Amino acid sequence: MSYRITVNGELHLVDASPDTPLLYVLRNDLGLNGPKFGCGLGQCGACAALVGGKLTRTCSIALRDVDNVTTLEGLGTVQKPHPLQRSFIDAQAAQCGYCSNGMIMAAKALLDRNPNPSEEEIRNALADQLCRCGVHNRVVHAVRRAAAELAR
Amino acid sequence: MTAKGLSRRRFTQTLGIVVASFALASRSAFSQTPGALPFSLRNNRKLEGWIRLEPDETVTIFTGKAELGQGILTALAQIAADELDVGLEKIRMVSADTSRGPDEQYTFGSQSIEQSGSAIRAASAEARGILLAASARRFGVRTEDLQVANGTVTSPDGRRATYWEIAKKDPNLLRGDVAATAAPKKPSDYSLVGKSVNRIDLPGKLTGAPSYVQDMRLPGMLFARVLRPPRYGAKLVSLDETAVRSLPGVVAVVRDGNFLAVAAKREEQAIAARDALASAAHWSDDAVPLLDMADLRGGLKKLRAETIVVGATGQSEPVADQAKRVSAEYTRSYLSHASIGPSCAVAWLKDGHITVWSHTQGVFPLRGDLAKALGMQNSQVDVVHMPGAGCYGHNGADDAALDAALVADAVPGTPVKLQWMRDDEFAWAPFGPGMAMGVEAGLASDGRIVDWSYDVWSNSHAMRPGQAGGVNLLAAWDLNTPFAKSPPPHIPQPFGDGDRNAVPSYELPRKEIRNHLLLDTPVRNGSFRTLGAHGNIFAIECFMDELADVAGIDALAFRLLHLRDPRARAVLQAAADKAGWTPGKRGDGRNGRGLAFCRYKSIGMYAAAVVDVEVDRKTGVIKVPRVVMAADIGLVVNPDGAKNQLEGGIVQAVSLTLKEQVTFDRREITSRDWSGYPILTFPEVPRVEVILMDRSEPSLGAGEGSLPPTSAALANAFAHATGRRLRELPMTPERVKASLS
Numbered sequence: 090m091s092y093r094i095t096v097n098g099e100l101h102l103v104d105a106s107p108d109t110p111l112l113y114v115l116r117n118d119l120g121l122n123g124p125k126f127g128c129g130l131g132q133c134g135a136c137a138a139l140v141g142g143k144l145t146r147t148c149s150i151a152l153r154d155v156d157n158v159t160t161l162e163g164l165g166t167v168q169k170p171h172p173l174q175r176s177f178i179d180a181q182a183a184q185c186g187y188c189s190n191g192m193i194m195a196a197k198a199l200l201d202r203n204p205n206p207s208e209e210e211i212r213n214a215l216a217d218q219l220c221r222c223g224v225h226n227r228v229v230h231a232v233r234r235a236a237a238e239l240a241r
Numbered sequence: 242m243t244a245k246g247l248s249r250r251r252f253t254q255t256l257g258i259v260v261a262s263f264a265l266a267s268r269s270a271f272s273q274t275p276g277a278l279p280f281s282l283r284n285n286r287k288l289e290g291w292i293r294l295e296p297d298e299t300v301t302i303f304t305g306k307a308e309l310g311q312g313i314l315t316a317l318a319q320i321a322a323d324e325l326d327v328g329l330e331k332i333r334m335v336s337a338d339t340s341r342g343p344d345e346q347y348t349f350g351s352q353s354i355e356q357s358g359s360a361i362r363a364a365s366a367e368a369r370g371i372l373l374a375a376s377a378r379r380f381g382v383r384t385e386d387l388q389v390a391n392g393t394v395t396s397p398d399g400r401r402a403t404y405w406e407i408a409k410k411d412p413n414l415l416r417g418d419v420a421a422t423a424a425p426k427k428p429s430d431y432s433l434v435g436k437s438v439n440r441i442d443l444p445g446k447l448t449g450a451p452s453y454v455q456d457m458r459l460p461g462m463l464f465a466r467v468l469r470p471p472r473y474g475a476k477l478v479s480l481d482e483t484a485v486r487s488l489p490g491v492v493a494v495v496r497d498g499n500f501l502a503v504a505a506k507r508e509e510q511a512i513a514a515r516d517a518l519a520s521a522a523h524w525s526d527d528a529v530p531l532l533d534m535a536d537l538r539g540g541l542k543k544l545r546a547e548t549i550v551v552g553a554t555g556q557s558e559p560v561a562d563q564a565k566r567v568s569a570e571y572t573r574s575y576l577s578h579a580s581i582g583p584s585c586a587v588a589w590l591k592d593g594h595i596t597v598w599s600h601t602q603g604v605f606p607l608r609g610d611l612a613k614a615l616g617m618q619n620s621q622v623d624v625v626h627m628p629g630a631g632c633y634g635h636n637g638a639d640d641a642a643l644d645a646a647l648v649a650d651a652v653p654g655t656p657v658k659l660q661w662m663r664d665d666e667f668a669w670a671p672f673g674p675g676m677a678m679g680v681e682a683g684l685a686s687d688g689r690i691v692d693w694s695y696d697v698w699s700n701s702h703a704m705r706p707g708q709a710g711g712v713n714l715l716a717a718w719d720l721n722t723p724f725a726k727s728p729p730p731h732i733p734q735p736f737g738d739g740d741r742n743a744v745p746s747y748e749l750p751r752k753e754i755r756n757h758l759l760l761d762t763p764v765r766n767g768s769f770r771t772l773g774a775h776g777n778i779f780a781i782e783c784f785m786d787e788l789a790d791v792a793g794i795d796a797l798a799f800r801l802l803h804l805r806d807p808r809a810r811a812v813l814q815a816a817a818d819k820a821g822w823t824p825g826k827r828g829d830g831r832n833g834r835g836l837a838f839c840r841y842k843s844i845g846m847y848a849a850a851v852v853d854v855e856v857d858r859k860t861g862v863i864k865v866p867r868v869v870m871a872a873d874i875g876l877v878v879n880p881d882g883a884k885n886q887l888e889g890g891i892v893q894a895v896s897l898t899l900k901e902q903v904t905f906d907r908r909e910i911t912s913r914d915w916s917g918y919p920i921l922t923f924p925e926v927p928r929v930e931v932i933l934m935d936r937s938e939p940s941l942g943a944g945e946g947s948l949p950p951t952s953a954a955l956a957n958a959f960a961h962a963t964g965r966r967l968r969e970l971p972m973t974p975e976r977v978k979a980s981l982s
Contacts, residue, residue, distance in 0.1 A: 105507070106489075113508045117464075122456040123449035125630075127581050128663040129512070132915040135581050162449040174447050181439060181881055184889055185310025185631035186446035187582045193447065212923040219915065221581050222310055222631045223892030224885065225926040 092152055096121075097163030107153035111145075112136045114152055115160060123161025123190045127219075134191035134218035144198035161190045164197065173197060176235035177228070184222035191218045196232045205236055278421050279359035281305065285343035286418040288371075291364035292321070294408045294415065298392070299331050302361060305345025306353040307337045307602060308442060309632035311944050312882040313353045315440045319433040319878055320358050324365030324425060327392040327404070329433060334441070337604040337626035340596075347603035347705065349634070349768065350736065351845060351942025354878060358940060363421040370423035371414055375407050428876055428937050437881035442628075454598050454627035457587045459656035463492055464508040465648045466515040467641075467659065468501040468522065469669050470719075472909040473529040473764070477501065477522060485517045494518070495651045498721035502648050504657055515662070528908040531763045538572040538677040538969075541698050546757040551734050552744035555751035561691040563683035567791050571680075571780040572969045574902035576673035576769050577918055582630025583666040584637030588649035589656035594621050595649060599642040600629025606707020607639050614643055614717040614724060615650065633893070635768040637661055637670035639706045640715035647716060664913040669715060671767025672903050674700040674759075676739065678780035688792030690803060693752035695781075699739035700759045701729030702772035715765075729758070735843035742774035742949065745781050746840045747803035764905065770890075771945045774841060775897070775952060779970060782837035782953030786960065795824035796836050796957065806840075808873050808936075812849040813838050815871035815932050820851035831856050833962025837953035841946030847873040847934075848946045850891070852927075852954040856962050858981055861974030863959060865895050865927040868951060873934040875941045880933055883943045888929045890947035896921035898952040902971050 092103045096119055103118045110129075115121045115138065124147050127135030131149035138147050139159040147158075165171035170178065173193050183189045192215065199206055199214040206214065211232050212225075220228070285291070285305070293301045302321045308314045314334040322329045335342055345357055373394065377384040380396040388395040392404045408414050428435070446452045470477070477499045485494055485503065490510030495502040501518055505511040532540030587598040595617065601607045604624040612622045629638060645659035661669075676699040683692035704726070706713045711727035718724060732738045740756035789799035797817050804810050816822075817836065826834070833856070838849045849871050855864040868891050877883050900919050904912040912918040931947075952970065960966040965980040 106509075109507075109509050117508055120458065121449060122451050122453075125453075125455065125582055126660060127583075127630075128915060130663060130914055132663075133581055160449065161447075165448060167444045167448050167450060170444070170448055177447050178439060178443055181443065181885055183310075183440075183443055183447060184312070184885060185581075185628070186443060187310075187453065187580075187630035189447050190449070209924075212926075215923040217922075219581055219920060219922070221579055221633075221893070221920065223889030223896075223921075223926075225892060225921075225923050226888065226929055227885070229923070 094152065094158065095156055096158045097160060103152065105152055107151060109152045110148050111150050111152055111155050111158070112147040115147060115158070121160050121162055125187055125190055133188070134195065135188050137191040137194040137218070139194060139198060142201065144195055161193060164193065172238045173232070173235040176231040176238065180227050180231040180234060182224055182227035182231040184224055188218065188220045192220070192228050196235065199232070200236055200239060204240060208233070279356065279363050281343060281345045281356045281360035282363060282419050282421060285360070288364055288368060288415050288417055288419050290343050291361060291419070292368045292415060294405050295333070298403065298405050299333050300325060300327055301333045301335055303335045303342040304357045304361065305337050305343040306357040307348040307626040308628050309348060309602070310628070311886055312440050312879065313348070314442060315438060316354060316878045316882055317357055317361055318441060319438055320362050321365045323431050323433045324362050325369050325392070326389045329438065331392060339604050339608050340623045340625065344605045346606060349602055351841065351944040351946065354940045354942055358878065362425050364419050366423040366425040367419050367421065368415055372404050372407055375411065375414055376402055379407065434878050435876070435880070438879055440882065452628060454587060454600050454629050455582060455585045455660060457598060457627065457658060459587065459589065462656040462658055463504040463506065463652060464511040465502055465504040465645065465657050465659035466511045466662065467644045467665065468515050468518045469665055470499055470524050474527040475524040476527055478525050479523045481521050485514055485521055488514050488517055493648065493651045495648050497647065498723065499719035500647060500716045502644060502659070504648050504652060512662070529763060531905045531907050533907065534904060537574065537675050538570065541675055541677045541759065544759040544761040546698065546759050548755055548757050550753060551737065551740045551756045552752065552754035554749060556753055558751060560683060560751060561685060563691055564686040565684045565791055566681065567684065567788055568679070568681035569784055569787055569968060571678040571783060573676040573776040573779060574970055575675040575764060576897060576901055577667060577903050577912070578633050578636040578670055578769060579918055579920055580630040580632065580636055580666070583661040583663055584641035584670065585629060585658065585660040586638070586642040586645035587656060587658045588642070588645035590649045590653045594623070595646055596623045596625065597642050597646055598625045598627045600627060600632060600638045601642060602632060602635065602638070603705065603707055606705060607642055610639070610706035610712045610714050610717070611643055611646055613712050614714055615646055633770040634673070635671050635705050637666055640669070643714040643716045667913045667918055668910045669765070671704060671765050673769025674702055674739065674766040676773060676776035678776060680780055680784045682784070682788060684788060684792055688794050688799070688802070690747070690749055690788065691751060693745070693749045695743060695752070695754045696757060697740055697743050697773060697777055698757040698759060699773060699776065700762050700766035701738055702766065702768050703729050703732055703738050704767045737773060737842070739773040740777070741772040741842060742777045742839065744843060746806070746809060746843060748805055749803070764903070764910065770893070771841070771948050774839070774945070774949045778837070778839045778949030779953045779956065782839070782950065783956050783966070783968065786835070786957045787966065797822055798824060800838055808847050809838065809840060811934060812847045812871040812873050815934065816849035816851050816869050819871065819930060819932055820869040822851060828962035828964065831858065831962060833958045833960070835954040835957025835959070835961050837950040837957060839946060839950040841949070846941040846943055846946040848950050850950040850954040852951060852958045854955065854958040854962055856959065856977065861977035863899055863972060863977060864925070865955060867928045867930070868895070869930045870947055870951070871932040871934060872943065872947065873936055874943045875936050875938040877933055878940055883933060884931050886943045887931045887947040890945065891929050891951045892921060892926055894948040894951035895927060895955060897948070898955045898970055898972055900971050900973070
């Protein structure tokens, strides 16, 4: 069965069962790499994307419940990174980078609703995004930098 | 801790003691002889195996080390660019690959800068020398009169030629063996080494460019999942595959002994098939008896052990007069790598040759074990490193590689991507072994340590693939014709295994250190960041504080009293100064500050940590507001990259110390997801301040040495705050509350 889904502003027809978790559609049907498989349980946040503007664990939401998705790729590119992506690069706010997708998407959701968050608000907004390499402080720093840049 | 008078007889060891054989493991990368050919060059002599000039005026640098998220490719590119006199943007790095790169064994032990960095520096200096000599011949001038900048050589009269033009005239120019006679640059002549350079791989990783093995897509590729037994020791009794095979998209069900896997056209189909397989499989009730978590230390000490004295000084001398004798015992839990992405591999069997893409730490050792398990020749197997999620040691990467290869073997000609599920990773990847430590010391009346006796009990932390005598890959033990596990190698001091850093760096006139290598393996053991150093430094540095207390000397002063090495003293002083260490200051029951020191592997980086804690006496939660570390890693290649590694190690160590333990009942691993194995989260992460000492001595790896002193300093801070000491890790709220009640 074909499903219509808008991802990063483009309409796609996807040939997948309606109960397919969104993550596999994004990665395997649409060839996107941003959202990562981390746990499949909605616990770690590596698969996060914005669905209808809301931060969503794509491993735990079915294709049929979804439209209008923004992934990491929808923010920017290597040539033209989003201010958040640029601030993550400038702050070297990654080690392995596997969780970075979720960090950036959660930060995007935060800045969309609160353009000038305090450090505590950033830490709380990212509390459910797991990082194992220990780059948390750099991520917080990067989000603050991006907020400042977006405010200009 | 018990402090005893002089009458206490010396602790006697009841287990049999074997004197260590210090013979190096045959293939070991454990030693580096100063002044000799860099370790990695010894078996990889061909210059073109390290450096190639490409037609597009770039330089390809081959390393046998792998990008694990530590930024090694960037640091190695800095070294090559500096030595060759070319811009960083002209360097292309090729990481570990059996089909086209040097064999540098494993990416482990914080040795990549020391080993691959030294080799690439020597090879680059040699290539530059050869290119300059050829230019001198071409221009009819002396080499020393040439100028070189960004790969272009200029003669005194202004004639120019690029490296690539020079090499084009003589294709054999860079095809000889590296003699390592060309003198590398002096550190004062570096322009890139020593500067913070942004990681070359991060822009892609942060924008969704395909970067990881998980991102690989090959034509017609199938998705695979593995189904492991419910517990160690369980055997597959029966399986009706019919229902699984008829599920949508399922292409293959692979069954060999206790090994089960499925391949399907779509990933979610493979996951559904794995679930169906789990329902259809019947397993025997067999189980490997696991230790009682309530008495981990007692359980560990009861396992069969081989005991080796790994360090002894002054044992033939009588013990000097002791005013006090003190002893204590410490325990560390089993630890999980807990990488955010489960292990993954891609395998493709084509015309009798299999290529496996893996986030392994050792492509060559893995190739050897894969070939054995698959019944193929090494020449029929290639392993190519692709990044995975963060790697902190011997995780499931190698196992997933064999899993993928076994599925690929069932569908020849078709590439297969196999990723573990979260519970596969938590239940089956090798764990950092649980450890028990016991230490006893005598203090003279002036407070100096005059006698030191130390024991550590743990399974081997070294069970990687590529070791002699078997195959160290999970599925290989489950096949219908199973392979034996390779026995652990003997890793001599100063590197050590469970005894890494068991020999203190302090000046001790009389000491004996015994390593009890546990031979029974209740849970699967392997290498986790720092091997035994984390547990040993936790014990040694906590005990130093306990001794300082008994001696009535400040913790910093007590350490300095027993340290002669100026670099060791310098990091302690620098960390204490930065943190604002106040000698003799008492904790107030809630707030405290602790200190610890470690010279990693006794020959590696120096680090001193000062950790602050706030203890909530009601909830038992320990908060860590601030960690200060001073680190001496010799010549720093990439200061920000090194800081990132040190900071990450500090945060990970706080997580290990406060939260982490693999849990099990007497039959099964029970920590199988993130709720069962919580790690530190954003609101709990301390502020971290790292001081890098300004040194010009040879570089020392920075990947691991920040963890051990952080854990110990945190425990010391708790004791400082509350006057109670926790000698068991992790320091969970339950343990905190119990110790305060």
